[in-house]
Amino acid sequence: MALSPELFRALGALCEPPDPAHARLTEALGLPGGADAEAHTAVFVLQLVPYASVYLGPDGMLGGRAAERIAGFWRALRLRPPAEPDHLAALLGLYASLAEHEYAEAEPARRLMWRHARRTLLAEHLLTWVPPYAQAVAATAPGFHAAWARLLTGALAAEAQELAAPPSAAHLRDVPGPPRPGDETFVRALLAPARSGLILTRADLARGARETGLGPRAGERAFVLRSLIDQDPAAAFGWLAAEAAGWRKRHDSAPPGVPAGHWADRAESTRRALTDLHHAAMEMTHVS
């Protein structure tokens, strides 16, 4: 049985800045407590910005080809792309809207077209990144947002099964290879989720510093990560390899219907590369 489109619109609305009207949504969704402004900022502004392009793009940055591909999807539907076409709230709102059109359409051929559009949106622009993203939120954030993330993953997984979403997606086919040791862009590639299979937040890096006993330096994530590696390559790579292993497990445990092959493969490749680097660094340490 298909889920009400309202579920997705409501889930999307909750990654918008807090508003008194969120109380109604929270209650209807059965989420614990509510999101205050501080928690919202921590999750959606500082740690895990909810834009597809960050998780699907080759550089792990906002905008670029991934965002343009999603804007093109809006245009293909004869819709004007919003200012931020790849924002999760916009995509979930669009998903809900397509479902409503489908359910309201009496003419079978047109109904099928709406369904095809919804299936494409789900497979290409939601399932490609939201499940690992939601896992990162669930792992990072306190109760309200963790519950929101789990509900979102469950809802998308249910839709994936309902619509039999295909596993292949253009976004992921075009992603450059996994991080390769020795490349100039190695650290950047580690921080690009679609390439590495990992989602490393600022909070993750701070945790890594704590767990390895290294000193975290203030700066953007690539700078922080480089400084950790510079301080103690063996410890840093060892911690990163463990993170990659953890992500591999998370991807492997994706709900039925959620295609996680790309993510698991990339996490595994990254784990191996980091493990090699860790061993090499250990040898260098023993030699020295």
Add this chain to the structure above:
Amino acid sequence: MPGLEEIAARVSAARQDTAARGETFYPGASRVHLAAFPPKERWDDWVELDARRREHRSMLVPTTCFNCESACGLLAYVDRETLTVRKFEGNPEHPGSRGRNCAKGPATLNQVTDPDRILAPLKRAGARGEGRWTQVSWDEALDDIAARIRAAITGGRPNEVMYHVGRPGEDGFTERVLASWGVDGHNSHTNVCSSGARAGYHFWTGIDRPSPDHAGADVILLISSHLEAGHYFNPHAQRVMDAKARGATLIVFDTRLSNTATHADHWIAPQPGSEAAILLAIARHLIATGRHDREFVRRWWNWREYLAAEHPGEEATFERFERILGELYAEYTFEFAAAESGVAASVIARIAEAVAGAGTRLSTHNWRSAAAGNLGGWQVSRCLFLLNCLLGAVATEGGTHPNAWNKFVPRPIHMPGHPTTWNELTWPVEYPLALNELSFLLPHFLKEGRGRLEVYFSRVYNPVWTNPDGLSWVEALTDTDLVGLHAALTPTWNETAYFADYILPMGVGSERHDVHSYEQYDGQWIGFRQPVLRAARARLGETVTDTRDVNPGQVWEENEFWTELSWRIDPDGSLGIRRHHESAARPGEKLTVDEYYGHMFEHSVPGLPEAAAAEGRTPLEYMRRYGAFEIRSGVGPVHEEEVPAGVLDGAVDDAFGRVYSPVPPVPGPNIVPVATPEPDAEGRRPVGVRVDGVVRRGFPTPSGRLEFYSRTLAEWGWPEHALPGYIRSHVHPSALEPGQKVLISTFRLPTQIHTRGANAKWLNELAHTNPLWIHPDDAAPLGVAMGDLVRVETEIGHFVLKAWVTEGIRPGVVACSHHMGRWKPAGHTDGGPRQVAATVDLAKAGDRWSMHRRRGVEPYGSADPDTRRIWWGDVGVHQNLTFPVQPDPISGQHCWHQAVRVRPAGPGDAYGDIAVDTAKAHAAYRRWLARTRDATAHSPDGTRRPYWLMRPLKPSRDAYLLAEEPADGPLT
């Protein structure tokens, strides 16, 4: 933990419950919905912080903007403590404007607080036009005016009562007032505005406006500067930009580099008047390459009628018609169009290919621009719509719809019958095919002795300033033999009001009631304008029964004014007028605005009572709360609808498939104006047209189909123009004398509002002058540099202004916006909009008039501290005074483009100087009049005008009969 389905169902239920309470479920600003507005449930007590973090609590009350015809939704923020309006923003509940506004909407606040606005009825104290005024009571003004109107009606002089309107801003209220008086006294501005374009559309469809679905189009073709100042500017512009954002192609024909042209994918700057030649070259390309929609043409064009009329005796097959169609337009090659327009043939070919690729998603629009500028301009819109008709892009998604299908005019509580009289001052016999009143010829008709006026209302209209030949208007208005009484219904001072007997202050957009509906997308909606302070007080539990009680000073609104005036014309009901203005619930009492609109919303707006009931409101309460209601969206191709079997009982077909039925019509709730095709000889009414064996609703034309061939034009004296064609303009290069250039005066400034802006200070600061656009290639030989003074000489005079040397205008063409050049005569001690009007010396010697600018605007002290901060002095030049009237002989549209000479200003010239010879103006009028083919010589049936054509305030059928022509003297 509940399951997903249960959670999802719970969310749906919560949303439905919330929406049923009239509240907003999803918050703004949100990407999930367009909801960056205060939620509806907080409209009674909305809290905002100002820049100093002071809290302001407001009631949000909807109304509609009155600063152009778009009627965009506004939300007035009424301060709960002071009960004054703090600001205006967009109304998210309005389906047309969708919460967005242009600069003119929020500037309504300037009009409310204008320190120079008229706050009480005024009566002239000296001679008319002398500029001295005394305050009078409403009662005195009403009694005087009512007595004169009553005397005219009872004295058998109903045609001496005339109401002259600019922007109606409503759908038929005042026409019905005039109908209730039994006078054919409606006079509009339309023949200086859009009647040319209307004629082109009307001859095709029987409906006089287009409704392009820009948002759904793949190719948008605009013959206008639509994105900055077009009709329905904001609602259409936002949809054009929506389409562009998703990849649609925008084509713009504009001789000037307008803001619209800068957004185009294809911009061409054709020789003015050549637009139809280009359109026909595109049409030829579609036909020659077989890109037209053959099935659409076969099913919906009146090609059988054309073949029967023009090719009798030949085989009447569609294939034969197609061959003829190709031959008809064979001469319109890209090279021909290039020679006429000055646009390269290769560029026209590219545009033609773009149009050909649009299929049924071609939206097109022309409203003023070329259709309003040129002799034969009505053929521009007719040729433009030809492209839609060739591609089948008529009433399709992304195509152009007839406006009546996207408009809803609710049936009111009273519907007076047709007047039984015909007014030759507005509908002269020389122009039987004009779609609108020959309003701008009125001074000449009066001077010729064709009639006189006992009472003349100018209402939100300023013919002295807006019309061509304004000084002939001054001559007529100052002659009390020609105009017995002139009452100016206006919120602000204007150049026509200076020559009135009474100035009656009427409210601006937030101070009056109106209901209206406009074609802005493929849907139907109504908007409700209301006095926002009246509605705010009602929310607080007060009862307001007279809008003057909440408006500034003694400012009134027209609904209540007309009702009161009608009662005073017919106090005992003996004239049969009063009954149309009486309460239905309380017979013998005056109809109130609450009852008028309450009845309309309750009985004539499908779906509104149900929507209101769902929120526990009455329909009137719903409209007072939200200001707009969408009746229907996705209307689609109405012409394809099958006629119900019950209507076809006893129906018969004519030779071309027009179906006539004896079944009487059932009056519906939507009284949107459309043409009224004639019944057949047995009196059966046309109900549809047979298409491939099925009777479909079709179009309101005599044939029921799209009239490629207009039998009306052929039979009424213009057979050579019965098909879409190209008429060379009066400013065609072959018609210009050596040294003459074409002056384009038809463009607006995006932030101005004709004369209604008056002291809208924000708008005046943005735009306050109108220099002459001139190309460097034209300026250099004259020795003219940027900012130099130039003299522009027309047929009847000249004006002096500054040059703006720019490559944004075609060489050989100059341009000046008509949106500036306000003035006030020196010596007028009272009134005048001091932020926007120059003080001038206006002098007359014989037929020669001169105007010299004494001073521009300057800072002044008032209740508004901003008036001391006025930094501009220039307010532009009033060029329209120097234009002769140039009525198109078929459409009646004034052909605005002027043949002029441009010279460097001489030693005696000063900025703003105007010189006009009204004797020359009258001679020009006579010359253009000679182009006409009048009904007495060309009517095929003894009537003044084809009855089926649309006409404001349509008289009864008998009034259409031509009068016996008198042996001498004027026609009556």
